[in-house]
Amino acid sequence: MASPKKSRLGRGLGALIAAARPSVAVPAAPGAHVPPAHGYLDIQVHLVEPNPYQARREIASEQLAELAESIRSEGLLQPIVVRRHGDRFQLIAGERRWRAFQLLNISSIPARVVDASDASAASIGLIENLQREGLNPIEEALGFASLVRDFDLTQETAAERVGKSRAAVANSLRLLSLDAEIQGYIAKNLLSVGHAKALLGIEDQAGRAVLARRVIEQGLNVRQTERLGRALKAPGASRANVRSRALTARDATAVESIQKRLASHLGARVAVIHTPKRGRIVIEYRGNDDLQRLLEKLGVERADLP
DSSP, X not given: OXXXXXXXXXXXXXXXXXXXXXXXXXXXXXXXXXXXXXXXXXXXXXXXXXXXXXXXXXXXXXXXXXXXXXXXXXXXXXXXXXXXXXXXXXXXXXXXXXXXXXXXXXXXXXXXXXXXXXXXXXXXXXXXXXXXXXXOHHHHHHHHHHHHHHTTOOHHHHHHHHTOOHHHHHHHHHGGGSOHHHHHHHHXXXXXXXXXXXXXXXXXXXXXXXHXXXXXXXXXXHHHHHHHHHXXXXXXXXXXXXXXXXXXXXXXXXXXXXXXXHHHHHTSOEEEEEOSSOXXXXXXXXXXXXXXXXXXXXXXXXXXXX
């Protein structure tokens, strides 16, 4: 007889939530839009506040709109998880679902109310995102860093809480030692974690930033990045040329401002990779409909896609 399949994250979200004692029941809100599942409560959306330990830094507007449309047509398939916070409720898991209800102007939302410590709330929120594969590598690293920093946990204890190996958590945390520019590229999936590991071996910050831009501009793979990194660290390698191509703080601020304005205008994630001689603008889209929306926004004729 085959053995049961193990959860990808050890204890998992269900185990952590089960470990939190259900709170005393409160009366369901009248006129609920979506009937609550058995054992769950309807609570007023305006009484819910975000989780201060939320690992996710960005929620794409198009993803939120898709989720809202799904909830409108199919209902809420999984209630949110909250804990009491004074006379209000604090989210533990389900921020996107909660924000989708706000978008739909629905007054109440099905929720499970549990008693949970700050550390448990942070762990549950992080595990939910990890299991749903909704975090980029930098958000994941920041989530681990929060567990270690805010709750005085060792890397080993933090790893145990989320069902990861200590080495996996340690390697994730190393990404936060990279400068903000490179972290931004990783968060936008312009650089992989493999590329990041190659860049971590380069101590010179200016040279590291220039190499990161070159990887993106030329579409270099991890092996090519490692080779260039070794060349940069070799005795006698020219650092002057490398530094001359690095962005000044003023230019970096300007590029960041342009990037934010483009993202706001297009309603999509945008990355601007700039060097004095050349650059690249990368715009993310999700599916054909989102691509057609962007084409219209840019004043480009719609494309016939399957």
